[in-house]
Amino acid sequence: MRGAALLLAAGALLGAGAAGCGQVVQEAKGKVIIGNSGWVVLPPGHPGLLSGFTLVLPREISGPFVHYASCFAGVPHPGDFGIGSSAGITKSEGGQVELPVNLHLGGATLKSYRIRVKTSSADVTLAPPRVQGSYPWLSTNNCEDRCRPGCSQFPASYYPKQFDRAAGFEYPSHVPTVTPVSSTELVIEATDAGVDPPTTGVVNLCNVFIYLQSELSAGPVDLQIIVESLKDPAGNDIVNLPLDGLAVKNFQIQ
Numbered sequence: 714m715r716g717a718a719l720l721l722a723a724g725a726l727l728g729a730g731a732a733g734c735g736q737v738v739q740e741a742k743g744k745v746i747i748g749n750s751g752w753v754v755l756p757p758g759h760p761g762l763l764s765g766f767t768l769v770l771p772r773e774i775s776g777p778f779v780h781y782a783s784c785f786a787g788v789p790h791p792g793d794f795g796i797g798s799s800a801g802i803t804k805s806e807g808g809q810v811e812l813p814v815n816l817h818l819g820g821a822t823l824k825s826y827r828i829r830v831k832t833s834s835a836d837v838t839l840a841p842p843r844v845q846g847s848y849p850w851l852s853t854n855n856c857e858d859r860c861r862p863g864c865s866q867f868p869a870s871y872y873p874k875q876f877d878r879a880a881g882f883e884y885p886s887h888v889p890t891v892t893p894v895s896s897t898e899l900v901i902e903a904t905d906a907g908v909d910p911p912t913t914g915v916v917n918l919c920n921v922f923i924y925l926q927s928e929l930s931a932g933p934v935d936l937q938i939i940v941e942s943l944k945d946p947a948g949n950d951i952v953n954l955p956l957d958g959l960a961v962k963n964f965q966i967q
Contacts, residue, residue, distance in 0.1 A: 783813050783851055784860040786875040786915050791819030794940060809925070813848070814918045814938070815876075821951060823879075823912045827902035827942040829894075833935040836926050839899050841891040843922035846884035846903065851876040851917050877914030881905030889919050902942075911946075 762769050787795050794816050814828065830839060856864040856871040864871035881887065882903050892900040901919055905912055923936060943951035 783811075783848065783917070784856075784871075786815050786817075786917075788815045788817040788915060791817050793817040794943075809922055812921045812923060812936075813851075814921065815916065816918055816943075817915050818913050818951075821913065822945055823905065823916070823918075823943065823951070824946045824948075825902070825904040825942065825944045826918060826940075827900065829939040829941055830899045830901065830921055831937045831939070832897040832923070833937070835897060837934045837936065838896045838924045838926055839893075840922060840924065841893045841899060844889055844891045844899065844901055845920045846887050846889055847879035847882040847917045848920060849878065849880075849883045852878045875915065877912075877916055878910060879912045879916035879918060880908040880910055881912055882916075882918055883908075884920075900941075905946075 787793075794814075796812050796814060816823065816826075832839065850858045854873045854875075856873050856875075859875060860871055865873075882889075882905065887903065887906045887908075889901050889903040892902075894900065899921075901921070903919070945951060
């Protein structure tokens with residue numbers, strides 16, 4: 714069986730940590746690699762295994778699902794700043810994929826952020842109207858709100874709690890300010906609207922759509938996220954320690 718899809722790899726895209734007062738913060742960068750084929754990424758706890766490009770499944774188990782990126786937060790450690798651990802969408806659905814930007818604040822509280830998103834090719838573009846604020850349904854602690862019906866039957870793989878509320882940044886009442894630089898570059902920023910509870914813990918900050926304009930025959934293409942500012946309520950910086958992620962355009966199951 715063969716399909717065309719975008720798939721975000723397991724793990725975080727960026728890392729972040731709390732800064733001490735007066736510390737100078739440098740721009741931090743992470744990237745998602747878009748393109749190439751033959752990669753398969755399994756969700757946490759899946760009983761299958763990979764042998765090269767072959768996926769080996771136990772008897773009498775359903776095939777793996779391609780998950781939206783919001784299924785797993787992808788930021789397991791305090792300070793991680795990144796994207797969901799896996800995502801997929803077929804080209805028949807428009808050649809687009811949504812990237813949730815997530816942050817593990819630990820015990821810190823977030824007041825504002827500013828990030829820059831860039832692609833390295835005109836084959837992958839961004840659209841300012843399709844940048845949205847934090848999704849409140851991710852913090853309901855019901856895995857079916859994030860993943861798929863039936864996920865609650867597998868509590869070890871699809872545990873309910875992934876996200877805390879980011880009330881002051883939530884869609885649709887609070888919209889990030891998006892400044893387009895070009896079709897391949899955006900600046901996204903937002904300040905907490907002062908809605909309780911304060912934004913802390915593991916949160917979804919915003920959600921960015923990318924679009925495939927054509928087949929990426931010469932791929933891969935880099936999608937770079939540059940964290941320009943993270944501030945707590947006292948105006949102190951939250952330092953960023955980037956990690957990279959990857960996206961897959963084609964996958965194969967045998």
